[in-house]
Amino acid sequence: xxxxxxxxxxxxxxxxxxxxxxxxxxxxxxxxxxxxxxxxxxxxxxxxxxxxxxxxxxxxxxxxxxxxxxxxxxxxxxxxxxxxxxxxxxxxxxxxxxxxxxxxxxxxxxxxxxxxxxxxxxxxxxxxxxxxxxxxxxxxxxxxxxxxxxxxxxxxxxxxxxxxxxxxxxxxxxxxxxxxxxxxxxxxxxxxxxxxxxxxxxxxxxxxxxxxxxxxxxxxxxxxxxxxxxxxxxxxxxxxxxxxxxxxxxxxxxxxxxxxxxxxxxxxxxxxxxxxxxxxxxxxxxxxxxxxxxxxxxxxxxxxxxxxxxxxxxxxxxxxxxxxxxxxxxxxxxxxxxxxxxxxxxxxxxxxxxxxxxxxxxxxxxxxxxxxxxxxxxxxxxxxxxxxxxxxxxxxxxxxxxxxxxxxxxxxxxxxxxxxxxxxxxxxxxxxxxxxxxxxxxxxxxxxxxxxxxxxxxxxxxxxxxxxxxxxxxxxxxxxxxxxxxxxxxxxxxxxxxxxxxxxxxxxxxxxxxxxxxxxxxxxxxxxxxxxxxxxxxxxxxxxxxxxxxxxxxxxxxxxxxxxxxxxxxxxxxxxxxxxxxxxxxxxxxxxxxxxxxxxxxxxxxxxxxxxxxxxx
Numbered sequence: 001x002x003x004x005x006x007x008x009x010x011x012x013x014x015x016x017x018x019x020x021x022x023x024x025x026x027x028x029x030x031x032x033x034x035x036x037x038x039x040x041x042x043x044x045x046x047x048x049x050x051x052x053x054x055x056x057x058x059x060x061x062x063x064x065x066x067x068x069x070x071x072x073x074x075x076x077x078x079x080x081x082x083x084x085x086x087x088x089x090x091x092x093x094x095x096x097x098x099x100x101x102x103x104x105x106x107x108x109x110x111x112x113x114x115x116x117x118x119x120x121x122x123x124x125x126x127x128x129x130x131x132x133x134x135x136x137x138x139x140x141x142x143x144x145x146x147x148x149x150x151x152x153x154x155x156x157x158x159x160x161x162x163x164x165x166x167x168x169x170x171x172x173x174x175x176x177x178x179x180x181x182x183x184x185x186x187x188x189x190x191x192x193x194x195x196x197x198x199x200x201x202x203x204x205x206x207x208x209x210x211x212x213x214x215x216x217x218x219x220x221x222x223x224x225x226x227x228x229x230x231x232x233x234x235x236x237x238x239x240x241x242x243x244x245x246x247x248x249x250x251x252x253x254x255x256x257x258x259x260x261x262x263x264x265x266x267x268x269x270x271x272x273x274x275x276x277x278x279x280x281x282x283x284x285x286x287x288x289x290x291x292x293x294x295x296x297x298x299x300x301x302x303x304x305x306x307x308x309x310x311x312x313x314x315x316x317x318x319x320x321x322x323x324x325x326x327x328x329x330x331x332x333x334x335x336x337x338x339x340x341x342x343x344x345x346x347x348x349x350x351x352x353x354x355x356x357x358x359x360x361x362x363x364x365x366x367x368x369x370x371x372x373x374x375x376x377x378x379x380x381x382x383x384x385x386x387x388x389x390x391x392x393x394x395x396x397x398x399x400x401x402x403x404x405x406x407x408x409x410x411x412x413x414x415x416x417x418x419x420x421x422x423x424x425x426x427x428x429x430x431x432x433x434x435x436x437x438x439x440x441x442x443x444x445x446x447x448x449x450x451x452x453x454x455x456x457x458x459x460x461x462x463x464x465x466x467x468x469x470x471x472x473x474x475x476x477x478x479x480x481x482x483x484x485x486x487x488x489x490x491x492x493x494x495x496x497x498x499x500x501x502x503x504x505x506x507x508x509x510x511x512x513x514x515x516x517x518x519x520x521x522x523x524x525x526x527x528x529x530x531x532x533x534x535x536x537x538x539x540x541x542x543x544x545x546x547x548x549x550x551x552x553x554x555x556x557x558x559x560x561x562x563x564x565x566x567x568x569x570x571x572x573x574x575x576x577x578x579x580x581x582x583x584x585x586x587x588x589x590x591x592x593x594x595x596x597x598x599x600x601x602x603x604x605x606x607x608x609x610x611x612x613x614x615x616x617x
Contacts, residue, residue, distance in 0.1 A: 040613065453466050
């Protein structure tokens with residue numbers, strides 16, 4: 001039996017030994033009892049469109065229950081859209097909050113809401129300058145206060161006790177890497193809302209550990225960057241006791257642990273990689289040919305998560321990450337960089353077939369050859385033992401370079417080649433013989449971006465569970481359907497892009513469906529994760545109440561047109577493309593007494609509302 005309502009009122013049984021409402025029975029109350037569903041599904045409820053295609057006009061949503069308002073980051077305007085959600089079927093624009101009065105020419109990056117207070121992260125006009133965080137009242141949008149923070153503040157989160165507000169100061173470099181600010185986490189004391197005080201929890205104390213952290217798996221490779229400049233905080237999750245924060249360092253493939261009260265980074269935890277050569281961890285590695293989700297020995301996926309959430313089970317904290325993957329790509333539009341000037345940028349992404357070629361790199365010079373790679377060697381080879389299955393020999397990568405094999409896969413050239421004890425590359429000659437006079441690298445493993453999964457970790461950063469290849473397997477199966485009415489087979493548009501028409505399989509050579517956004521909702525005694533797939537689109541639902549054995553619940557993708565080449569021309573009817581941020585609204589806080597999930601879609605510029613439908617057995 002399916003019920004859409006969340007509460008079952010406590011009832012008196014005619015078989016009870018004590019009369020209903022007896023003053024002698026302290027256990028009888030009039031408080032509602034929340035029933036725990038056996039499962040959940042999603043259905044389309046409503047949508048607001050900003051009317052802008054592929055301009056990030058709807059990114060991060062946040063919700064205030066008292067005013068029944070949604071606050072949505074509109075990056076195209078550099079402002080915050082304020083929507084009326086009192087009728088989820090027909091959300092409407094009330095007003096906007098602009099950041100220029102707080103920081104001249106500043107742009108809104110993120111938003112968080114708690115107890116009627118709206119916090120916005122404001123990036124400076126020059127993103128490498130320090131930004132700000134501003135506070136507003138949700139009901140009348142009146143300004144309360146602001147405080148300076150680090151460079152490029154992005155994700156915001158209030159602590160559960162409401163005493164602190166945290167901001168991830170990403171500190172990305174400028175395009176030519178001539179300026180690279182320090183990454184940090186702003187710990188903002190808001191006990192006095194009119195006078196917030198920010199302390200930056202930075203990474204300077206770890207600068208002397210750069211080599212040791214790199215050896216442990218933390219990705220540190222920015223040109224001429226200290227460790228604190230190279231680390232880039234992306235997303236924050238907070239413990240239920242408001243004492244500890246965990247911070248995703250996405251490009252570094254690591255998580256930092258922060259003592260909130262002390263505003264101090266305690267440690268940096270490398271996340272490692274997924275072995276795509278083992279059963280259950282396969283990928284579709286090519287955007288050409290038929291869909292083939294299979295294992296690839298020697299190929300490893302770097303988790304590189306974007307969003308992260310924390311939840312508790314039996315007093316233990318667990319972290320859930322959406323493993324999007326992200327590459328450093330600065331100066332990629334600079335002709336001087338591609339002409340060989342390594343000071344003008346840093347691009348680490350390279351296709352396998354361009355990386356490993358018996359004739360070396362110079363054939364790519366002036367095209368897409370990163371000058372830092374050319375400074376390292378004149379060419380690269382594949383380990384003939386590991387990659388023998390696709391034809392690699394000592395001096396020739398063989399069929400591994402074929403488009404239907406690994407040739408199209410995007411990997412990082414910065415990792416996987418054989419190194420000496422001091423970290424320098426072991427050199428080989430063109431025939432694949434180790435030689436001090438050689439000019440070739442030997443790749444023992446290839447590292448791709450993102451794990452095409454979501455992962456549950458313990459509070460020490462140890463892997464508890466990973467979805468493996470389940471997401472791609474599901475998208476390629478007969479069970480997966482697209483559109484609000486679920487009548488379009490997913491497999492016909494497997495691993496499509498979010499900004500094109502019929503682009504089936506176009507993302508398989510990159511990061512697949514790209515799990516990016518995540519939010520957690522508690523319904524009854526169960527905990528559910530809602531994961532947005534940035535490229536393929538849609539939201540996956542998993543019951544994560546048991547961290548060791550999450551259970552798939554549903555997938556809803558409300559993109560309606562998958563074939564029109566010019567998606568912008570049918571923006572009004574195409575539906576939702578490019579989910580970015582998600583927020584769960586409990587039934588208690590919902591304007592309709594139904595739990596809701598709200599998703600900001602950056603490509604379609606739409607904010608979509610899904611109703612959470614509970615199933616009871």
